[in-house]
Amino acid sequence: MLVLAERPAGRWADLSTRVLSALVLAPVALACVWLGGFAFAVIVAVGMLGLAVEWLALCRRTGWALLCPVGLAYIALAGAALLWLRHDPYAGRADVLFLLLVVWAGDIGAYLFGRWIGGPRMAPRISPGKTWSGAAGGLLAAVAAGLLAAHVLSDAATWRAVAVAAALGVVAQAGDLLESFVKRRLEVKDSGQLIPGHGGLFDRLDSMLAAAPMAALLALTLGRGVVLWQ
Secondary structure, X not given: OOOOOOOHHHOOOOHHHHHHHHHXXXXXXXXXXXXXXXXXXXXXXXXXXXXXXHHHHHHHHHOOHHHHHHHHHHXXXXXXXXXXXXXXXXXXXXXXXXXXXXXXXXXXXXXXXXHHHOOOEEEOOOEEEEEHHHHHHHHHHHHHHHHHHHHHHHOOOOHXXXXXXXXXXXXXXXXXXXXXHHHHHHOOOOOXXXXXXXXXXXXXXXXXXXXXXXXXHHHHHHOOOOOOOO
8 A cells, every 4th residue: 555754753653563464364365365266265255245344334424325336346346356367277376376466565565665765745635645655666566576476476577577567556556546535535544443554454455456357357358378477
């Protein structure tokens, strides 16, 4: 997630909590992606159900009942994209791992660079904490993760891996901004309090919700059995 322009004393206050949450959640997610099948379907279903409950609660609190179907459709599209991607028996595991690592690296890079460098705000009317340094750092981290993942997963770290990782990184950041815009309109700071250091599921998965359909569209264009970066 893109960050920040805070006073130095408070820049890293939530870092330890974020790291602990990641150490618990990331291995579970990676294990389910690796196993595929029922394990992956369960974790996606649980995540989508949690997002739906969170979204409905936000709509109820803020009177946005008319927009509830839009948010639910957005959640369902991302869940369907992830399941469809992983279902490919030849490229599914590699594609979803590539997607996860690129999105996670983008979030981490944006957090670290934004907190370390600060500087001009990216979209102060949407999310005052997001900076251009965070956006650039997140994109660089996403591309680096994409190159590394492509090399490890297929020994084919080419310019296409750079292009795909960069595209997914940009879309992921757009998803983060979209969630910030919605929270600003709803006048809430976090979508929930489920994940320590992150807030709610939307706060943690906003980038993935946008990037997953993009990855699925690319996979559909390339054809089944072809990894995203080839």
